[in-house]
Amino acid sequence: MRRWPLGSRFGCFAIVKSRWRLFATVVAGLALGGAILTGLVVPQQTNREESGARLRESPGAGALFGWLGGFRALAADLLWLRMYAGWERRDLPGTQTLIRAVVAVDPRPAYFWINGARILAYDQPVWRIEAEGGFEAVPTERRRVIEVEQARLALRLLEEARGLRASTAAMWTEQANIELNKLGDIAAAAASFRRAWEQPAGPYYAARIYGELLRRLDRHREAYEWLCSLYPKLPPDDEAADAPLVLARIRELERMLAVPPAAAFRSGR
Amino acid sequence: MTTVPFSLTRVGLIAAVTLREAVRQKLVAGLALIACGFVLGVRALRDFNFGAPELKFIADFGDGVIAGFGAVLTIVLLAQLFFGELESRTALTLLAKPVWRSEFLLGKFCGVVAVVVVFCVLLTATLSVVLWQRESALRVEGFATLPAGVGFDPGALWVAAWLHIVRLTVLAAGMMLVACIAQTQLYAIIVGFSGFVVCHLQHVAQGVYSRAGSSAMAWVATLIGWMFPDFHLFTLEAGGAWTFEGVARLTVYGAGYAALALGLAVWVFRHREI
Numbered sequence: 001m002r003r004w005p006l007g008s009r010f011g012c013f014a015i016v017k018s019r020w021r022l023f024a025t026v027v028a029g030l031a032l033g034g035a036i037l038t039g040l041v042v043p044q045q046t047n048r049e050e051s052g053a054r055l056r057e058s059p060g061a062g063a064l065f066g067w068l069g070g071f072r073a074l075a076a077d078l079l080w081l082r083m084y085a086g087w088e089r090r091d092l093p094g095t096q097t098l099i100r101a102v103v104a105v106d107p108r109p110a111y112f113w114i115n116g117a118r119i120l121a122y123d124q125p126v127w128r129i130e131a132e133g134g135f136e137a138v139p140t141e142r143r144r145v146i147e148v149e150q151a152r153l154a155l156r157l158l159e160e161a162r163g164l165r166a167s168t169a170a171m172w173t174e175q176a177n178i179e180l181n182k183l184g185d186i187a188a189a190a191a192s193f194r195r196a197w198e199q200p201a202g203p204y205y206a207a208r209i210y211g212e213l214l215r216r217l218d219r220h221r222e223a224y225e226w227l228c229s230l231y232p233k234l235p236p237d238d239e240a241a242d243a244p245l246v247l248a249r250i251r252e253l254e255r256m257l258a259v260p261p262a263a264a265f266r267s268g269r
Numbered sequence: 270m271t272t273v274p275f276s277l278t279r280v281g282l283i284a285a286v287t288l289r290e291a292v293r294q295k296l297v298a299g300l301a302l303i304a305c306g307f308v309l310g311v312r313a314l315r316d317f318n319f320g321a322p323e324l325k326f327i328a329d330f331g332d333g334v335i336a337g338f339g340a341v342l343t344i345v346l347l348a349q350l351f352f353g354e355l356e357s358r359t360a361l362t363l364l365a366k367p368v369w370r371s372e373f374l375l376g377k378f379c380g381v382v383a384v385v386v387v388f389c390v391l392l393t394a395t396l397s398v399v400l401w402q403r404e405s406a407l408r409v410e411g412f413a414t415l416p417a418g419v420g421f422d423p424g425a426l427w428v429a430a431w432l433h434i435v436r437l438t439v440l441a442a443g444m445m446l447v448a449c450i451a452q453t454q455l456y457a458i459i460v461g462f463s464g465f466v467v468c469h470l471q472h473v474a475q476g477v478y479s480r481a482g483s484s485a486m487a488w489v490a491t492l493i494g495w496m497f498p499d500f501h502l503f504t505l506e507a508g509g510a511w512t513f514e515g516v517a518r519l520t521v522y523g524a525g526y527a528a529l530a531l532g533l534a535v536w537v538f539r540h541r542e543i
Contacts, residue, residue, distance in 0.1 A: 022450070022537060022540070025536070027496065029533045030496040030497075030529065030530070030533065031496050032495075033495075033525070033526075034494070034497070034526070034529070037522055037526060037529070038494065038495060038522075040525075071330065071333035072329070072333075073325070073326050073330065074314060074326075074330055077318050077326075078317060080319050
């Protein structure tokens with residue numbers, strides 16, 4: 001076998017050295033050029049921030065999301081179907097994991113966040129109580145602990161949703177319902193209903209319930225002022241706005257607060 | 270020895286031959302047909318759709334098909350055409366004539382990019398027809414005024430197509446560099462796909478490295494960030510918001526990376542034993 005002398009142009013060291021030189025040049029060229037390009041053409045920061053926020057929640061899902069690209073809507077739908085299979089079996093950890101996976105893969109639709117929160121807050125406490133022996137066997141205090149734990153999980157999910165996508169009236173309404181029905185926190189629920197009303201296309205009922213909850217909190221004067229400010233904004237021909245009901249409540253509060261007739265609210269309609 | 274000046278005509282001729290060769294390949298026709306089939310058949314998948322409005326789901330799926338199949342087409346086609354020339358020795362015959370190696374590479378690259386452009390335009394046109402047809406059907410079914418953000422925006426769809434073309438052009442240039450370094454077609458394809466995944470997941474790696482809190486890791490992340498273009502930036506959801514300035518910046522960003530990779534590919538190819 002012919003051997004090339006060491007250090008010659010055809011020696012094995014020369015070949016290795018030239019390979020290394022080639023790779024080093026390519027790496028250096030790409031890095032240098034890339035640095036200039038990245039500096040000149042500032043990438044869209046919003047995308048980076050969004051992926052950063054998602055990463056903080058779940059690095060694995062972030063990787064999955066990045067790879068899926070345009071298929072993420074379909075992938076999220078298939079995962080949601082899979083989640084339902086677990087839901088039917090009352091598989092608590094499986095369902096929770098898949099809810100998180102779905103919203104990590106495709107955080108855009110509010111549907112996943114809202115229904116995920118509903119499952120966490122309303123369905124899973126029932127599963128846990130039944131797993132511990134049923135409603136008759138589990139003491140009220142323990143049931144309350146479970147319900148509060150699950151409600152907090154649901155509220156955390158909705159909070160994450162607002163960090164990753166634009167909040168919607170439906171999300172605030174869902175949060176308010178959980179705070180009201182599961183935590184029994186009327187003040188927090190009132191604040192959330194008010195936020196729901198303040199969102200674009202916020203539902204009229206959210207504003208009405210906010211007024212009603214202020215009454216339940218014994219903040220009658222505040223409730224009265226709120227309803228008085230709300231009434232002129234309600235379209236008279238829209239059934240959903242239910243202006244007559246709001247006016248009836250205003251009158252009720254006037255009686256309760258003993259508002260003199262001269263200072264009473266004038267509907268102007 | 271006299272040298273001939275660099276000629277764009279020769280580049281064009283090589284590109285035309287490459288395009289003709291590519292069109293004759295079963296791979297191109299097969300991938301284009303399968304991708305078209307997916308786009309046309311997306312409505313069959315709407316029963317699986319829960320979260321997104323139907324038109325958005327269709328647009329997203331079509332976008333995924335263009336991105337996925339486009340990447341497969343770019344990587345495999347470029348490797349096949351490049352190594353085909355080397356293995357059949359036609360490259361030797363061609364380069365024995367007064368043809369620059371850079372002309373040969375640029376011609377091959379332009380031919381592949383032409384195929385990619387046709388592929389993206391064909392699929393986007395098909396997707397537009399599917400979306401338009403479905404939107405019309407929804408209106409007939411009673412949704413005379415679709416809620417804001419639910420109807421499809423043809424402008425955004427074509428902007429998304431443009432960004433696909435830019436991204437696949439960068440991929441083709443990167444693949445050309447890999448092909449010039451690699452000794453076998455299989456190796457080039459594997460490295461090409463790996464590079465594609467790295468480019469897509471770069472923003473994830475940046476996040477992970479920055480969370481690690483180690484300065485060495487941060488340097489590695491920065492180096493990777495410079496070496497590989499961030500393909501995540503080119504993702505414009507069909508129907509999503511876009512600005513001319515943003516698209517122009519991304520085009521410059523992509524063109525810069527493509528030029529860089531091609532320049533390095535020419536340098537490597539000039540030092541390569543054929």
